[in-house]
Amino acid sequence: MKKYSLIFILLLFSCNRNVVYSEFNKDFENNRWYNNDVKTFHFSIENEANYTIRLHLGHIFGFPITDFPVLVGINNEEKDIYMDIVNVKIIDKNGKHLGDCLGDICDVYAVILTQKLEKGNYTIKIGNSLQSSDSQHQYLPYILGVGIDVNKED
Template sequence: MKLIKPILIIAILLLVSCDKTNVYATIDNDFKDNRWFKSSIRTLKLEVKKEASSYDLFFDFRHVHDFQFSEIPIQFRIEDPNGKVSVEKIMLSIKDEKGKDRGECMGDICDLRQVIFSEKELIKGDYTISISHQFQGEYLPNVISIGLSLKEIFK
């Protein structure tokens, strides 16, 4: 199991790096005992290098197969280069209506990607994104990693 995590992370990074529209991707896999505590707000930074382009932002969620919850509320606090703050909320849909995992699973690990926003115009500069879950318990169990992927939209 310990060998599978690094191999999967490297594989995902290689796949993401081959996508020419992908301008940013990061993964946070520092979840001791696969627990994402409510008090552990994750902060990731990204840089937009082009002025006034449209982008899609995705949330990447890796979890243990057969996750016990069908959906999880996730909140993103996004601070743009000018200091303006916006909040995006999604309901991360883990399972479909039949109880089947929506993500791509290999062995006991599943990868899920869900859009945070689509075709949004962003200004050039550094962004800070704080990610928190709104799950009711003290921690969200069976979380392996979270990440963000930013893709430029070409029209």
Template sequence: MKRTLLLLAACALLASCTETVYKEYETDLVGNRWQKNDVKTFNFTLEESGVYDIAVDFSHVYGTQFPSVPLKVVLVKPDQSRETVDYLMQLRDGEGNELGDCTGDYCDLREPVFTKKELKAGNYQISVAHVFDYEFVPNVLGIGVRVTESED
């Protein structure tokens, strides 16, 4: 009986988790500087139409001097239509506390940019650029994109 309850609990837990259908992460930032002309582009294919969440993964050095990084995220759909979102990625709260999951000198953030987005099967492209006031964002360790099935 106990074993059956544990099995049912595990199945319920797994059923409630969202499935990642695509993820990619780039760490090719020379000197941990994300240059303004270095637009990160990710291509993926959805095998099935459905409702998805698209998030940006962002890693930076703990204690970076800027509280936020302004981003421009462009989603190109299979029909070549585009959807653009201007997104302010908050690195710290109003009191200066890190918002990311920080371990040692590194902080990781995952920010949803598109949520509960109905997408058809096909090929997609996502571009992530910063629109920072300067030529580069310092202390950046990596940038990525993650597409998951939305929870009901």
């Protein structure tokens, strides 16, 4: 039994060796992500290399739309690296949920950027870009949290 426990622990740690940064922000009043609520993340890169930056969205199962736009800005101390809208897909064209769900809690990941990053400090700002003509619904419902994962590529 001890042998299997040791193998499991080694596998657990070896799977995360390329993670440079991972943060998940759960600060959403009534599970709503309002259009004016921009989430900010800060991380450091110690070694110049290729990295993948992913958006992590946690939501309650039954999300009322199939996809939505998120405005993402990335900069380091010297310049803007990236500014674009990332379309986060929740449900595919066949109606299949694209996230990992456990009960009614789901996690969806979307790649924001894969590129070489220089050593330094970085800031990522993420905002809900879903536009609604209904002034009472200027938010995304069912949101549990949003986060960023930064992984060094092999």
